[in-house]
Amino acid sequence: MAYNIIRKPFMLLETVSMLYRYVNNIRAEATTKRPNAVVNEERRKANAQRAQQVQQVTSQVCADVDRSDPEMQRFFGRTDCGCENTCLAILLTYSFHTLDYPGFWDHVEAVCKLWKLYQEEGYWIQSSGTVALSFTKTMDSPGDLVRQIKALNYSADFRVELMDALTHFSETVYRMAELIAPLSERLEQVYADNPHLLEERWDYWENTTRNLSPSEFLRTMGMSDEAEDAAEETWLAASFMNTNIMAAMGAKNSLRNLDHNLVLVGSLISMESVAIRRGVELDSISVLMKCLADRKRLEILHRLAKERSYGLALSESIGMDPGQISRNLGMMHNFGFLKLERESLRAYYVADREAFHEFLMRLEEAVFS
Numbered sequence: 001m002a003y004n005i006i007r008k009p010f011m012l013l014e015t016v017s018m019l020y021r022y023v024n025n026i027r028a029e030a031t032t033k034r035p036n037a038v039v040n041e042e043r044r045k046a047n048a049q050r051a052q053q054v055q056q057v058t059s060q061v062c063a064d065v066d067r068s069d070p071e072m073q074r075f076f077g078r079t080d081c082g083c084e085n086t087c088l089a090i091l092l093t094y095s096f097h098t099l100d101y102p103g104f105w106d107h108v109e110a111v112c113k114l115w116k117l118y119q120e121e122g123y124w125i126q127s128s129g130t131v132a133l134s135f136t137k138t139m140d141s142p143g144d145l146v147r148q149i150k151a152l153n154y155s156a157d158f159r160v161e162l163m164d165a166l167t168h169f170s171e172t173v174y175r176m177a178e179l180i181a182p183l184s185e186r187l188e189q190v191y192a193d194n195p196h197l198l199e200e201r202w203d204y205w206e207n208t209t210r211n212l213s214p215s216e217f218l219r220t221m222g223m224s225d226e227a228e229d230a231a232e233e234t235w236l237a238a239s240f241m242n243t244n245i246m247a248a249m250g251a252k253n254s255l256r257n258l259d260h261n262l263v264l265v266g267s268l269i270s271m272e273s274v275a276i277r278r279g280v281e282l283d284s285i286s287v288l289m290k291c292l293a294d295r296k297r298l299e300i301l302h303r304l305a306k307e308r309s310y311g312l313a314l315s316e317s318i319g320m321d322p323g324q325i326s327r328n329l330g331m332m333h334n335f336g337f338l339k340l341e342r343e344s345l346r347a348y349y350v351a352d353r354e355a356f357h358e359f360l361m362r363l364e365e366a367v368f369s
Helices: 011-023 028-033 041-061 070-076 104-121 145-150 156-167 169-193 196-208 214-220 224-228 271-292 295-306 311-318 322-334 353-368
Strands: 003-005 124-126 134-136 234-238 246-249 261-265 338-343 346-351
Touching: 003 196, 011 041, 011 070, 011 104, 011 169, 028 041, 041 169, 070 169, 104 169, 124 145, 145 156, 156 169, 169 196, 196 234, 214 224, 214 234, 214 261, 271 295, 271 353, 295 311, 295 322, 295 346, 311 322, 322 338, 322 346
Parallel strands: 003 234, 234 261
Antiparallel strands: 124 134, 246 261, 338 346
């Protein structure tokens, strides 16, 4: 058997995904407007309908959840890290990818055991721009846990929060689990009352993977590195609440020396949408690169990275026609490389370092993933 389609919801991950979106007021319907939209109108409509279902279930289960509650914000508030799909709770759960325990509390226990195993085996956190933490075991470790976290692309405040959470890992994970367990029970009851919500996803992936080898499947899904490490069997789970995130691991690439690959795929992801998302992403990146592929614009960006300025001042210092300066400033602002700050009747521009860094991460991911 090449595929083991796990026809059970992973309630810890389902609840974390639901609360991330709810606490940050992210509507599931917005996902369908992103480049992971699908090839044909029929699948586009199916995705829109599924997103609406996700939103309805989220609103039903979270009706009495206070988004501003400090603990909810601590675990589920969006991080400032250049990645739009993560929070502390996701880093403490998705980072420890296991499909052995669908049950909520069994999965919580497994996550804590995996963290302990990684520490005992000498794995360290690898700097990454992805949704979850990644781990490696090489000779060039940045050092102890403090140095590992310092190397991550997170804000200073969040690095402190993450350091505390990882130092007291089990206590932190169990506190989060106690906080969300009642919501997980509600969500599980909704799934029990509406089995079609997940059965459609399980059926889709069972039919889609039927004639694909595990390595072909991973490669088609844009996971070339994982395909090189693929085993003969793949464990595949489909999520309902996780809409647009896919996590995959080849067996040989697993820190736990598994004899099977692991794949968890979101509810709005299909075989077609992954291929189209990569194409649209490359198109988007190529347009951004064309914006930067101009010496004058790079000079403007260089000056605005040092201090903010306005059109006429830049025109005089660079020796460019005011009209050209205005057009170039407008282009770089529209593409997100510049921030606009208005004071009285004057418009000041300044380079957006975070946006530029996010673009470089997108470029690296698109080319090398």
